[in-house]
Amino acid sequence: MTVCKQRENRIRILHELPYRLRIRISVLHDPAFDPVYLEAVLLNVPGVEAVRFNLKAACIAVRYDGNMQNRELILACLENIPHETFQADIHREPVTDSLSVAINGILAFLTPALPRPFRPPLSWGLALPTLTQGITTSLTEGIRVETLDAAAVGFSLLRKDYFTANIIVFLLALGGYLEQLSEEKTNALLRSLLRPQSEEVWVERDGQEVKVSADEITIGDLVICGSGEMIPVDGEVSGGEALVNQSSITGESVPIHVQPGDEVLSGSLVSEGRIKISARQVGQETTTARISRFLENSLRFKSKTQKQSDILADKLVPVTFGLGLASWLLTRDIRRAASVLTVDYSCAVKLSTPVAVKMSMFSAAHCGVLIKGSHALDALSRVDTLVFDKTGTLTRGILIVTDIFPLENMSEDELLALAAAAEEHYAHPVAKAVVKAARERNLEMLSLSQVDFIVAHGVSAYVEGERVLVGSHHFIAEDEGIDCSAADSLAREIRGQGKSLLYVARGDVLEGVIALQDELRPEAPEVLRQLKHHGIQKIVILTGDHRDTARALAARLDAVDKVHWELKPEDKAEIVRELREAGHVLAFAGDGVNDAPALVTADVGICMPGGADLARESAQVVLLKEDLNTLVAAKEIADNSLEIIQNCFTSAVGFNSIFLLLAMCGVLPPAAAALLHNMNTVGILGYAAMAGKKPPQCFEEGEQACTHP
Template structure:
């Protein structure tokens, strides 16, 4: 238990002081996520210095008690010894340092000295700690510059350096908080409430209140929100996000299913096996924070170069003092620090690009994702739900003698009109698009995962698979073998229609290609992608039919299991390719993790969304092209910032070393250059690429 007490309270608002907040390993962002996942909690704001948190909530006793109980028993994950926690932005402290540096010349000399040493002491201490534990790095150079200026009683210079250092830290912290907050909100659970059987009654609960062992009820049109085993009922389940197959499957008691599946028809009761939504948002926040703090390869290179320049600058300053005995000239040299702009421009450009991308519906999880996406030369797509829409459409109506195409379609649509199956929806939609009148159907009998039996105009009509029509109902289907074989070779699924024990014909359906797919593949090639491959678990005929519609597709492979997809991605990497994989199902998770960049579609399964480094939040593949362009643009911005920083600072260093500018002017020029470079990185990163719309077929 942690000592906790309410220090101020208004209706719907609590200010709570907790001793645990002073723990150095306490992670306020993690705890903020935990609190926000309590039903009824809105705004959460921590003040670690005061050891308090302000929580806004719906003013009811249950919510208040839950908040207090949560804070009195802090979860172990909230205090992680290995977690490097960052301080929250302090605008007041940053502004105070800036104001004091500006008024320093107007203060009495002795008073200015006292305050300046107090203001510079933290920088000096941090520099000494860095020197003893990490060697000669930028903190040492900052401390040397401040120390030289204080030693020479150049208080304005010392305070200006301290204020600008504080401003740089503040901007980086604000960037962190804004980016994490936006990305966290975009990844909130998509299912907020579930239906549960408790004490013989069916009630609706928030997902956060679900417990292991609860009996969760799922009906037609609903998404399964938990992992569990079916206890009662049967259903036709769309598991395209799990298996990659576009056709629904039949599930029954005893079957285990994963969250993210969609129930097309039927009703099931699940025994919840995997829950834990109370920490879902917290885990997302922790992952995002870690990923944002994980430095990309390019950022690591910049920081290594910056660290190597620090000893050179420090050596030049000391050498200048030994040669000229002019401490003002030496201090001027020390105030010109290459590493500030070099180190800060990369994370600022990266975070700005991530924020801008998120506003466009493109979620980039960290600097490494952005860096890797800019270097990708090979794009690998899963087929179902990625290049295709995962929705069937009627392509052919093939009647037998004695019935027309429209009559066959109208008869099938009449029988299917009360059926919620995706095949039925496709048939009914096609009939309506042709303006066909549908006769009323009676005595409708759904045979899950097989077909439908109905009486239309007093005569029994059967619509379904060949197995249902021929084997279950004993109707000969051999007359359509030739046409059926041709349709299957073209990658189409077949629906057999019979009436009064006689086959009337077949209707062919196919998973429709996304209308923008052709243009997107062409634009990816134009954006520098050299090779595009599609992988699928579908049959060869279906795969070839899709490939035939995509002129920029270089290769397609079929009949693949999840581990085979990952192995293909791994083989491409061994050949020297930088690989991005785009998918949306649980079966895609191994390939998403294996690839240099994993990209998940908006309707993807939860496991796929968590495995991917890039998540598209809108059903538009054009966003993938936009993401690639943003990544390339961010890399160009970083290079421009690097060149500008090195070039201008070299000029300032030459002027300082020759004694042509005093320490104050050197500090102003150097810090103005740093702020200018960071401003350019932020402004340029907010520019949005133009996204092409339309199919472009």
């Protein structure tokens, strides 16, 4: 947290209108400054509509709703820029503005009309940035596209063809501006769909734990976060210990141990343990630009297909340079060599992939699916095996308590109240069902002093001073060694009805069992058949349920190939690992904290909309709507994205090869070659954007299905 303190940040309002602020900020000149990150932070300030940067002048323009209170929030945000805005490893392309492009164009076309003495200094001045960048790139990275651009402009200047040199500089600037515009548009489309959702959190007030909206947290509140939950505030740990995963904030993948006195950041995940946090910054002040960081991280790791395309494109740059040099050596025609050097393969290949990926992500988000970048798209397109965790995926995950069977001296209400007290803080469908049933009966929640979520189908809690265990038969009988034989005959009868059982023990005694029933999603049978149609060869179901319950469900799903029952979370991850080792490209769909190991182990992790924070963070694909048809849409979009990327590569190589051949033959002058090359690049980017934005076929007939999630 010291990074922010070490930077002296001065802001000054340069110009102000009722709905617009133009502000100079000193830290915008910092090399580590990430403008996209700060833009995302500002866009989450109430009333802010648009943000534009002028990094050269260290200025920022903010358009907002004119509300004076929101104006103060904007200024406060800029005075206290989050330290996450400064990333040491950040790499930003030079920003091209429309004014400089227009000036370049005007001067280029006016070159023939200028007096001869003015042409050389003007042309060398316009070309200087291109030449400097080309020389710097050659010295630091070897022969790249910038080298070709600098050589083409330099050759034209040496032969005193100033008009051609200036036209090439203008076309390069115009192409860069259009590419940048395309990038901004795709990012803006994604931001419009991926704003942070409102959430509920636990806070301690007057000694009681209560659930409130994240917007209602005030400074000084004690916020309680357990395993699998996202920390909603910036603050200091005041009680408890935990392992906290800050990878989405700092990029550090190893969870850190926190204890009283340590600081924690909004957006971090509690991997294990339970802590109380004294809130220091709340509401909009804690927004850590998750959208921007998500966009940056999702595109940082390239897919296998993209890597192969980029490698080939990079290899073709020296080939183009060699052909240009060979043309000059053979013909002694610098003009022909300059024409060859204006044509390269790299731009269209490398720029079209991020555009196609982000537009596919936009299309998927519009249909209710969050896909985390090119790697996830590429992997999803190659998936041949799909593994489902049963509860909350193929079933609705909305369990209903159907029967309560006390075994000792407790009443039904007493048994239910005991189980609900232990389960109240557990974000799992079983826990939600028990708590809901208790509230429907207006049962008073017993006091809870300590709770541990055992990642093996159970909860251990101290309710009114006594240890209470709630979970599966395996957890209670085998892991904890409690005698459950008194419920054996009852359990067989209930499971025969397709119901699940929850065992409740206090101390070392089984107090009773609770029967629950889950409903199969009505669309599940058809969705599984559709997935088989889209290339999924094998569908597997994993569940912690008893064999009879699992078989009853599988009998209703004719597309299922195999079912595994009575599994622990580590068993699920092991089955996923074995399938991968057998050569399958595998996707795993789940929704709970317990599913995180399997989500990470699979080639593609898919999380349901009601999934725990840890599961959503671990997954590469997150369904945003309670409809399994969105999974079919995700698969179709992934297949389409791979096809778009391959088409862009083929078009870039094909058309540029034709231009290169014409340039070598002397048919294309340098300016025409540059024009055709840039038009081809922009055209391919346009195709990538439009084709990627197209909704999947499975949603075209029902347009209402593709709506804002």
